[in-house]
Amino acid sequence: MFTSGSELKGDKHYDVCVIGSGAGGAIVAHELTKAGFQVIVLEEGGHYTHKDFKMREDQAFPTLYQESGSRTTKDLGVSILQGRAVGGTTVVNWTTSFRTPDSTLDHWKKKHAVGGFSVTDLNPHWDAVEQRLSIAQIDLLETNRNNRTLYDGCKALGLEVSTLRRNVKNCLKSGYCGLGCPVDAKQSMLVTYLPDAVAAGATVVSRCRVDKLVTEAGKVVAAECSLIGDDNYSATGRNLTIRADRFVLSAGAIGSPTILMRSGLSGPLVGRRTFLHPVIGSSAHWAEPINPFYGAPQSVASHAFAHRGEGKVGLFLEAAPLQPMLAALATSNFGEAHAQMMAALPHTSAHIALAIDGFTDGETGGTVEVRESGAPILDYPLPPVIWEALKEGLRQLIKIDLAAGAKEVFSSHDPMLSFKSEKDLAQLDNAAFETGRVAVFSAHVMGGCKMGDEAASSVVRSNDLRHHTLTNLHVVDGSVFPTSLGVNPQLSIYGLSHLMSARFVGEWKHG
Ligand SMILES: Cc1cc2nc3c(=O)[nH]c(=O)nc-3n(C[C@H](O)[C@H](O)[C@H](O)COP(=O)(O)OP(=O)(O)OC[C@H]3O[C@@H](n4cnc5c(N)ncnc54)[C@H](O)[C@@H]3O)c2cc1C
Ligand code: SF4
Numbered sequence: 001m002f003t004s005g006s007e008l009k010g011d012k013h014y015d016v017c018v019i020g021s022g023a024g025g026a027i028v029a030h031e032l033t034k035a036g037f038q039v040i041v042l043e044e045g046g047h048y049t050h051k052d053f054k055m056r057e058d059q060a061f062p063t064l065y066q067e068s069g070s071r072t073t074k075d076l077g078v079s080i081l082q083g084r085a086v087g088g089t090t091v092v093n094w095t096t097s098f099r100t101p102d103s104t105l106d107h108w109k110k111k112h113a114v115g116g117f118s119v120t121d122l123n124p125h126w127d128a129v130e131q132r133l134s135i136a137q138i139d140l141l142e143t144n145r146n147n148r149t150l151y152d153g154c155k156a157l158g159l160e161v162s163t164l165r166r167n168v169k170n171c172l173k174s175g176y177c178g179l180g181c182p183v184d185a186k187q188s189m190l191v192t193y194l195p196d197a198v199a200a201g202a203t204v205v206s207r208c209r210v211d212k213l214v215t216e217a218g219k220v221v222a223a224e225c226s227l228i229g230d231d232n233y234s235a236t237g238r239n240l241t242i243r244a245d246r247f248v249l250s251a252g253a254i255g256s257p258t259i260l261m262r263s264g265l266s267g268p269l270v271g272r273r274t275f276l277h278p279v280i281g282s283s284a285h286w287a288e289p290i291n292p293f294y295g296a297p298q299s300v301a302s303h304a305f306a307h308r309g310e311g312k313v314g315l316f317l318e319a320a321p322l323q324p325m326l327a328a329l330a331t332s333n334f335g336e337a338h339a340q341m342m343a344a345l346p347h348t349s350a351h352i353a354l355a356i357d358g359f360t361d362g363e364t365g366g367t368v369e370v371r372e373s374g375a376p377i378l379d380y381p382l383p384p385v386i387w388e389a390l391k392e393g394l395r396q397l398i399k400i401d402l403a404a405g406a407k408e409v410f411s412s413h414d415p416m417l418s419f420k421s422e423k424d425l426a427q428l429d430n431a432a433f434e435t436g437r438v439a440v441f442s443a444h445v446m447g448g449c450k451m452g453d454e455a456a457s458s459v460v461r462s463n464d465l466r467h468h469t470l471t472n473l474h475v476v477d478g479s480v481f482p483t484s485l486g487v488n489p490q491l492s493i494y495g496l497s498h499l500m501s502a503r504f505v506g507e508w509k510h511g
Pocket of ligand 1: 022023088096098255259
C-alpha cells in the first residue's frame with residue numbers, strides 16, 4: 001500500500017527496508033517484493049500523482065524538488081535540481097534514456113577497481129527495464145524546434161548528433177516533464193515499479209524522512225525517522241522507528257551519504273567524489289517561433305566532444321526546456337533588459353553543454369557536508385579543468401546556434417554576452433569563467449558512496465553494493481558511481497538496480 005508516515009505504526013519487523021523511492025529504490029523494492037520479501041520503502045517527499053501535476057512551476061518546485069528547487073553548492077556557484085517525492089527525481093526528469101557508455105565502465109574497472117559486474121551482466125537487465133518503461137527512440141519529425149535547431153546546427157557543422165530514447169507511452173509532448181507528467185505518459189517510478197511493488201505487497205511510506213541508521217554489532221538494526229508535515233518540509237515532531245533484517249540505502253547522491261554521516265557512519269570516503277555534470281547554457285533568439293516550453297523537452301544529443309583528449313574534461317550537448325520561471329532564473333539581466341528577454345521567450349532556444357566530471361587525474365569532485373540542522377550542503381568549487389570545458393562547451397553551442405540560423409546568441413554571464421557572428425566569439429577569450437560570473441546548473445547528481453573492490457578507496461563493494469563493513473547495508477542509487485557518466489543517469493541506475501536486485505534475491509533467498 002501507499003501510505004503516509006502518520007498512518008503507520010512502527011511495530012512491524014520487515015525483511016528489507018528501502019530508503020528512498022527514486023530510480024534506485026523503486027526497482028529494488030519491486031524485485032524483492034516480487035521474490036517474496038516483506039519490503040517497506042521510506043520516502044521523505046510527498047505522494048503526488050497526475051491529478052496534482054498542474055503544469056505550474058510555482059506549485060511543482062516547492063512540492064517536487066529538494067529545497068524547493070533552490071539547492072546550490074556551498075559557494076552558490078552551481079544550482080542543483082534534485083527531486084523529492086514518491087518516485088524520486090524520476091517524477092520530474094526529462095525522460096532521456098542512455099545506457100552507461102562502455103568507455104565509462106572500462107574507466108571504472110581500470111581506475112576505480114569496479115570489477116563486480118560487466119556490460120554483459122547489465123545488458124539483460126537494461127533490456128528488461130527498457131521493456132517495462134517503454135523506452136524507445138524518438139523520430140526526428142517529433143522533435144520540437146528547440147531540439148531541432150540543435151540537431152540542424154550540429155549537422156551544419158558536421159558534428160555527430162542523433163535523436164535520443166525516452167521512457168514514455170502515449171506522450172502528448174506537453175513539454176512539462178519537469179513539473180510532473182499530468183497524463184502519466186512519462187514512465188517514471190511513480191507509475192511503474194512503485195505501483196508494481198505495492199501490487200506485490202510492498203508498503204511505500206511518504207513524508208517519512210530517515211534521520212539516522214542505528215547499528216549493533218556491525219549491522220544496521222533500525223532506521224529512525226521524522227514524520228514530515230502537510231507543508232511538505234517541517235518535521236511534525238513525531239518519530240517512527242523501522243526495524244528490518246536488511247537495509248537498502250537509495251536516497252540518491254547527496255541524500256545517501258548524508259544519512260550515513262548523520263548516523264556517525266561516515267569514515268573518510270563518504271560524501272567524497274560527488275559529481276554533477278556541471279552545465280553551461282546558451283540562449284538564442286530566432287526569427288521563427290521556438291516555443292521552448294512545448295514539445296518533448298529533450299530529444300536530441302551530441303557526444304561529438306565527449307572525448308577531448310588526455311587531461312581535458314569531455315562534454316555532451318543537449319537542449320533544455322524553458323518554462324517561464326526557469327527562464328527568468330537562468331537570465332542574468334535585470335529590469336528592462338530582463339523584461340525584453342522574457343518577452344522574447346517564444347522565440348528563444350536553450351541549449352546546454354554538460355561537463356563530464358571526474359575522469360581527469362586530480363579531479364576530486366564535491367564533498368557533502370552536514371549542517372548543524374542535519375541538512376546537507378555540497379562543497380564543490382569547480383576546478384580550472386571544468387571551467388575550461390564549460391568555456392569550450394559554450395563556444396561550441398554558440399557556433400551551433402549560429403550555424404542553424406539564430407539571429408543572436410547569449411551567454412549566461414552577468415552581464416550577458418551577445419554573439420551575432422563567429423567574429424564575436426573572441427569575446428570569450430576575456431570573459432570571466434569563474435564562480436558567480438556565469439550561471440552553472442546541474443540536474444545530474446552522482447557519487448558520494450563510491451563503489452569499488454578496495455575498502456581503502458570505496459564505500460561499497462561493486463559486486464553487490466554492500467557496505468564494506470556493515471554486512472546488511474547496501475547502497476543502490478546514483479551515489480555509488482565513482483565518476484559522472486557522460487550520459488544522463490537514470491537508465492544507468494535502473495540497470496544497476498535491476499542487476500543487483502537479481503543478485504540479492506539469489507543470495508538472500510538462501511542466506
Ligand atoms: C529536472 C531534471 C531532469 C532530469 N532529466 C533526466 C533525464 O532526462 N534523463 C536522465 O537519465 N536523468 C535525468 N535526471 C536525473 C535522474 O532523474 C536522476 O539522476 C535519478 O533519478 C537519480 O536516481 P537516484 O535513485 O539516485 O535518486 P532519486 O531518484 O533522486 O531518489 C532519491 C529519493 O530519496 C529520497 N530521500 C532523500 N533523503 C531521504 C531521507 N533522509 N529519507 C527518506 N527519503 C529520502 C528523495 O526524496 C528521493 O525521492 C534529471 C534530473 C532533474 C532534476
Ligand atoms: S512531454 Fe510527454 S511525458 Fe512529458 S509531461 Fe508532457 S505528456 Fe508527459
